Amino acid sequence: KVKPKLKYRSVGSYYTANHFPDEILRSALSYEPHPEDVFIVTYPKCGTTWLQCILYQIYTNGAPVESIEDFVTRMPFLERMGAEGLTDLVRPGSAIKTHMLYDPNRISKQARYIYLARNPFDCCVSFYHHHKFFPFYLFEDGTFDEFFEQFMSGQVDFGDYFDHLLSWYPHRDEPNVLFMTYEDLKRDTRFWVQKVADFLGSRYGNSLREDPAAMERILDAASMDSVRELFWREKDYRRQVSTVTPVDQIPRWASLFAEVVGNVQRKPHGDEFVRKGIVGDWKNYFKPEQRERLKRRARERCSEIN
Secondary structure, three states: OOOOOOOEEEEOOEEEEOOOOHHHHHHHHHOOOOOOOEEEEEOOOOOHHHHHHHHHHHHOOOOOOOOHHHHHHHOOEHHHHOHHHHOOOOOOOOOEEEOOOOOOOOOOOOOEEEEEEOOHHHHHHHHHHHHHHOHHHOOOOOOHHHHHHHHHHOOOOOOOHHHHHHHHHHHOOOOOEEEEEHHHHHHOHHHHHHHHHHHHOHHHHHHHHHOHHHHHHHHHHOOHHHHHHHHHHHHHHHHHHHHOOOHHHOOHHHHHHHHHHHHHOOOOOOOOOOOOOOOOHHHHOOOHHHHHHHHHHHHHHOOOOO
16 A cells, blocks of 8 residues: 555544645534535536536626636635635625535535536546645655555545545435536536526526527636636636735635645646546556456445446
8 A cells, every 4th residue: 555645634524634724624614504505516626627617607697707816706615715715705606616525414405516526537537637736745756556546545635536426426316406427517518507507596597598609608618728727817816815915914714724835835746737628538547457446446335326
């Protein structure tokens, strides 16, 4: 077994390394959903940024993201920002990104939850590149073989892939849950954009049906090139918040993150946080033995899921 370079620990139902500070995770756990809240729920590297982009475009009827600050404010990351980051949330018109497990004590019957699942093979490869990208993982020289062992043992941020998926899957047919897959969204983006709009409310669903040009704008904004550009704009904005904003005006979550990551908060390695966005790229990474191990794990854990 490969020993992770970082130490992972549990904070309530969360399991992460310490670049998710305890205080912020406890704040996230304490957040009480508003009846108009919409949550984008994923296991890491399952298309979260892509879905954020789609929801923002639905809310704005396909208008370009002129203000990255507006995007960040309306698409906050619960486990990074805590409840503090949701104080001024615009409702309706926002969506909360979260990697939380399903917990009946944290779920509101009035709020809406969109769960996006991805096949574990592509998820694993994307998560590997995620570790290579961010310096605070200390994985610059790590190999895919090493990361594969971490992934299989659940020694990664937000724990075991199958634990996460199986916590939400039984609730897929509940009226306030929309369960989607990355592969379906990729295969027929237009259909699923309309499905998401209808789930958000007739106001959004009908608007898209009545304005085909808006649908085309959303589909264009949902391209991987557009999502990649949006990610870098968001990252530059967050860097400015941490480095340019006067110390007494920096949000608590940002200062805590800076304290925890310390001198490893450097320029990312490479430029591929949002990568190819294709289905099946895992075939370029997995050895036959690794493929069989993950297939066997999937059969054992998910016999009722294709």
